[in-house]
């Protein structure tokens with residue numbers, strides 16, 4: 001952690017015990033702790049979600065459940081969060097974290113490829129009018145697939161609802177000239193271009209950590 005990150009963390013509200021546990025376990029039990037949403041971005045996600053007042057949230061890319069817990073902390077008593085993760089080896093750790101946060105009844109973990117899960121959720125929501133659309137969607141899975149997630153999710157977000165996508169600055173690669181040739185950068189730049197050109201949305205990229213695209217579905 002550099003000096004500015006330390007100062008910001010020291011002067012922001014501390015993470016809860018359950019989040020601290022998830023963070024520690026992520027470092028001990030996985031090799032990908034860099035993917036973890038940290039205490040500062042986690043607090044920001046929670047507060048941003050609270051401002052949106054969602055009743056139904058969808059998260060694409062659970063990893064160890066840190067951001068799921070932050071987002072679910074913003075839900076009302078009868079609110080719900082669905083979270084999609086392809087790596088079934090993380091299931092025990094994820095569910096234990098939800099339990100420690102006291103949020104196990106409010107969060108459903110859906111294990112499998114997000115694109116397949118999204119196809120299924122689309123069928124359910126678009127054809128069963130009693131099943132509510134999402135008020136807030138958080139995209140944080142495979143960077144190559146961001147455009148596909150956006151296309152799949154758009155119709156199941158409520159009009160006036162929000163989509164947030166993480167890592168949209170991709171360590172500055174999205175504005176390098178020439179653009180790096182990797183598929184992750186291509187996925188994120190295609191996503192950001194698609195959102196910026198979409199007349200159905202209002203959007204702003206917030207330069208928190210690796211960039212958060214904050215999108216409102218206006219029609």
Ligand SMILES: C[S@@+](CC[C@H](N)C(=O)[O-])C[C@H]1O[C@@H](n2cnc3c(N)ncnc32)[C@H](O)[C@@H]1O
Nearest residue numbers: 035037061063066067085086113114140141142
């Ligand atoms: C950056 S991590 C998510 C971090 C998490 N949101 C957090 O803040 O703690 C990305 C996750 O997406 C998952 N993932 C990647 N491709 C996926 C796919 N097609 N379907 C579902 N999950 C996927 C990865 O296994 C990984 O756990």
